[in-house]
Amino acid sequence: MERYDESTNVTIKSIIINVILSIIKVIAGIVGNSSAMIADGIHSASDIVTSLGVLIGNFISKKPHDKEHNYGHERAETLMAFVLSLVLIVVGFEIGFNSLKLLFNLEKVKTPTILPLIIGFVSIIFKEYQYYITIKVANKINSPSLKADAWHHRSDSLSTVGALIGIAGSMLGFKILDPIAGTLVSLFVLKVGLDILKISANELMDYSIEKEDEQKLINLALNTNGVYNVKSLKSRRHGAMAYVDLIICVDSEISVYEGHEIAHNVEEKIIREIEKIKGVTVHVEPRNNNCKICKSNKKNIDF
Template sequence: METRYEESTSVTIKSIIINIVLTVIKLVAGFFGNSNAMLADGMHSASDIATSVGVLIGNNISKKPQDREHNYGHEKAETLVAFVLSLVLLFVGAEIGLNSFKLLFNLDKVKTPNMLPLIVGIVSILFKEYQYYITIKVANKINSPSLKADAWHHRSDSLSTIGALIGIIGAMLGFKILDPLAGVVVSLFVIKVGLEILMSSSNELMDYSIEKEEESKLNNIAMNTDGVCNVKSFKSRRHGAMAYIDLTICVDGTISVFDGHEIAHNVEENIMDSSDNIKAVIVHVEPKKNCCEKCNHKTKI
């Protein structure tokens, strides 16, 4: 059975090979087919290669076990890679937009495209949607932020190609302004995706909590563990694809230290067994008389 990192590496290598081929044929089609929109789209595909290589680097670092300098492991390398990928997307989007915007005021430099970039564009969309599908499938399965970012990079490339095709067809019909205008639209798609990934990865780097629904589910698991009177506090923080959980439970103050430890151990095991994305659970135990007024009077273990 493949590990999460082997699955991620496998799908990323496939993406790199496809992107190398697409970059070459797009740039050739854009140059010989007289399409600025296809040239811009080719540069976008070239950035896909760099981001996919970044994912591979992140995978290689993330799978390393904890060490003296990184007591909590290296999983945040995936989030860091996603953050860098978002910056690459923003840069590529801005570059495409600026170059296309300049051409809007220099339409005499815009040539009428031929059929070559049109054919290449259609083929590219099919390949990029295939890349998005296989990448997002693995990303959701292993909960990888960097792979999700890379998947959306593939989708943004597909959307940018659609925009390029609209511009190419319009220019072929005599509306030259549509070719550079398509480049501007493409850039907006890329920038939007880049901003979304930037916000998500930034939150994770600042120990963003897990989703409320997941938090509520784990809180209920703790509450339903024998011997737990109440959950006084529940905190979570993301760590790459994984998460850490810290909670304080209330127990009967008359039980032994051993029994209190057993309750805490059961809470930890129950939460860990409920999800593959929980790396560690820390449970603090307090006697209910010093804990809170909301304690449920459950039967002692």
């Protein structure tokens, strides 16, 4: 439950900051005659929506398993990351589309005052702070939705950088800098959105755990007393957690009870040593004398 509390706390903090920044940016854009800052304020408001999505994902994910969801609700985090990636892609297209429109209509780019420039610098500081505290917690608790939200904060920061370049360029007489900077920012936001979309889509399709974790898991099983071989390993992500299915080979002469105890020891060791593993199912097969690995007593993986 603690991981969800950490995620909720940092998300609520982000929502409060975004509400304040959105209001200040829009007011500064109107008073300071900057359409770029008004658009940036609306972009900041979109962060509020995605952060609310993270809160909803946390609320669903921490619910215990039930009859309809035997494996729990952790995948709600991945589903929310998928939705947030789509929001990032839409935001990226919107920034790019608006920038390209201005690129061919430079007469519509107004000359702003210094107020939006000051507010923009302040906004970047706060957005980078939001990114830092959010990605730190996201990596700590391995939350896909929180990682997506962190990158949305970073995209807002980059959007503001583009707005500042445009504002400064307009003030100096180089109006074309505004749409060019906006277009480059949109490409970065799109890339981040597509990367998160790919990761979350893979997890929704039972993407396996990292190769390093698989190897660590295999070594833990092989180093358990009574295990001769790991015949098969399958894993699937479930939000921030993962489930593992193993087939191990044991001495064909031992009792069912002894085989069960070996399997139980493998399960306990894996769950204890690898934090992200939520459940392990171990199937026991008798040592095969026709198997070169089992016959030689050399512990290895046979698939």
